[in-house]
Amino acid sequence: MNIKLILEQHVIQALIDNGIRNTDNLLINSTRQKKPWDYQINGIIKIATMLNINSYNLAKKIACKIHIHKIYQKVYVSKPGFINIFLNDKWIIEMLEKKMKSTRLGVKRVESKNIIIDYSSPNIAKEMHVGHLRSTIIGDATARIMEFLGHNVIRISHIGDWGTQFGMMLAYLKEQKKTIIIKDINFNKIYQKSKIKYENDKMFSKKAKEYTLKLQSEDQLCINIWKKIVDATIQNNEKIYKKLNVTLTKKHIIGESFYRNMLPGIINDLRNKKIAVKHRGATIVLLNNFKNRNGEPLGVIIQKKDGAFLYATIDLACLKYRYEILHADKILYYTDIRQHQYLMQIIEIGKLAGYIPNHLIVEHHMFGMILSKNKRPFKTRSGDNIKLSDLLNESIKRAKIIAKQKNPKLSTNKLHFLAKKIGIGAVKYFDLSKNRSTNYVFNWDNVLSLDGNTAPYIQYAYTRILSIFKKLNISMFRIKGKIQLKEQCEKQLGLKLLQFEEIILEASNKGMPHILCNYVYELSTIFSNFYETCSILFSKNVKIRDSRLILSSLTAKTIKKSLNVIGISTTNYM
Ligand code: ARG
DSSP: OOHHHHHHHHHHHHHHHTTOOOOTTOOOOEEEOSSSOSEEEOHHHHHHHHHTSOHHHHHHHHHHHHTTSTTEEEEEEETTTEEEEEEOHHHHHHHHHHHHHOTTTTOOOOOOOEEEEEOOOOBTTSOOBGGGHHHHHHHHHHHHHHHHHTOEEEEEBOOBOSSHHHHHHHHHHHHTTOSSOOTTOOHHHHHHHHHHHHHHOHHHHHHHHHHHHHHHTTOHHHHHHHHHHHHHHHHHHHHHHHHHTOOOOGGGBOOGGGGGGGHHHHHHHHHHTTSEEEETTEEEEEEEEEEOTTSOEEEEEEEOTTSOBOHHHHHHHHHHHHHHTTOOSEEEEOOBGGGHHHHHHHHHHHHHTTSSOTTOEEEEOOBOOEEOTTSSBOBOTTSOBOBHHHHHHHHHHHHHHHHHHHOTTOOHHHHHHHHHHHHHHHHHHHHHTSOTTSOEEOOHHHHTOSSSSSHHHHHHHHHHHHHHHHHHTOOTTTOOOOOOOOSHHHHHHHHHHHTHHHHHHHHHHHTOTHHHHHHHHHHHHHHHHHHHHSOSTTOSOHHHHHHHHHHHHHHHHHHHHHHHTTTOOOOSOO
């Protein structure tokens, strides 16, 4: 039951009945408000302004029309044209009973679309670090949400496995005569050392460029070493994904190298179509919609003077492939804000060249940076990137201390199991609960806090509900009875439970898991208020007790589903 949609449909119908036909572009905004009403529709004001009519009168007419439906208890209008809605308890109860019987908690499957989610996509040869966290977990949470709704999600990790870093490493290995004994070599070290040389040594950087070209023309020896580096990095990354409870595996990797045979064709095609031109030996695309500081069209280089292809060339081939071969209905990129202009340019060129149709939804779901307490980029003390594996281990270590304090008698095994769920969940949730478009400050005390909008708080709220059922020796899955919504706190909880579907749809449409996080946090606090005010364990009236148990059971299931659908586990004890 998508309450927001039902309200919108009623309002649109009422507008049409009033002779206002142009409703498709008219935004109807039902805001969730705590008090005193359940919903508020404020889009009528906009419509009236556009039509140059009195908004209060229009709102009154609409309110009059819609209130015949049984979903409403009371509909009243306030100036200058808000429609305030109180929902009917009977209807809420009916819907909650439906939700109780549904294995999907009342969430309907949507019409399935092929949605490509490009996420995580680390560059190969380096260990994953904190800079990969956001793309990996926000992309993964969105993939899970969309899949739950019924979409065919195609996860893709567009790994950087065809760039200059290999030229650098190959040149370095050659110099150190380490071309053959590559088996147990620490690639991260080689990468770092060769990078320093690349940046400081002109001769070396020339060599590295030569090696990049050599690799790209598929010199056998280079390809062999390259393959080993790629495989070893992928193996390492898979361990991180597993630890992070992220659904990406090897089979989701379609890296840059995959498109290598398409690249010459792309250059030719763009030149034939007069989209690309030669400029000082290189091949570039000039885009009128993107200007530099002097107001001149910005150029995107797609082939260098020496013949090398670029990140952009590959992304153009990739866009074409995703539409033509993978039949994408929607393509979503999860990378940080710095690639925004670049991706917009790629999409524009893709459309100009006809690789993707104009109507195709291609979105950049960008995100901000993770900062440390002093508002500087989140790095180690010495200024290096924090390895993702170190961050996760630290979180598990800290979670273990907390779990032990709460539960001193726990066995070592159980403690470790619990610490992993809490530690990993906390880091992921802390990130996912922030609006992705902004930066945030990473602070261990907040990440692992048992108070506030954190995973430990919500995981704990979940175990508290389980313990109610344990105390009464009743199964959460068998509880029967009729729901009653007499107290204000019961009604508030019932309504919140029903909003799960509209929330999950909104989180999916915007690719913003924080919307779901906010919801599950609010649900947990509302439950806590309900549990304090509405007695369950000591209730003498069995009917009231069972009604409250049903609400508790629904809350537990909704919390569990909400966390699971963003890739966070719940535990049965804490
Ligand atoms: N490998 C890139 C990086 O580390 C991200 C790739 C994003 N996807 C893409 N199709 N460009 O920045």
